[in-house]
Amino acid sequence: MVIGSRIRKRLLLAFTAACIAILLAQTIIRQLWILPTFEAMTKQNDRIDIQRVESQLQQEIDALSKMVFDSSAWDTMYVAAYERDTQWFNDDYVIADALQRLDVNGWYLYDTQANIIGGGSFNNDYLTYSPKILETSHLLKENDLIVLSDDIANSQSALVHKVRFITIDKSPVLTIAYNVT
Secondary structure, eight states: OHHHHHHHHHHHHHHHHHHHHHHHHHHHHIIIIIHHHHHHHHHHHHHHHHHHHHHHHHHHHHHHHHHHHHHHTOHHHHHHHHTTOHHHIIIIIOOHHHHHHHTOOEEEEEOTTSOEEEEEEEOTTOOEEOOHHHHOHHHHHHTTOSOOHHHHHHOSSSOOEEEEEEEETTEEEEEEEEOOO
16 A cells, blocks of 8 residues: 555656646747747738838829829919919819819818918818818918928929828828929
């Protein structure tokens, strides 16, 4: 009986030691190999996601830039801007259905002193909306949202542009300004 009790104790001790050794080995493997691998994979996936978002934003900026230049190529727009024909812009140029198809919420034309010539904005339901920051001269200047005479004079290039990310009514907004006419 005494021999059986010793063997049981030794077996129980050996089993406990084996369990502890296996648990310790698993912990070391997890800490030194599995967790760092998962962390590296997470960082790589985050980097890929950031690149994807950056690419999508760049595509949107490029599309909006092309839209600005496509629109500025027409003599009618140039004449309307020169004559400050606000009604023409509001009737023929800033059309909710057209902007909605382009996935744009607003379109404005300013002079180089930050005075609005024409344009307008729409909310996400494409109902008329007037964001104060885009329709007030001093707010445009304070937030550096448009190209002013000084920007053109100080630029090395004939083309000056500004891309800004702002918040309007707690929603992120991308603004793009060019000197096109």
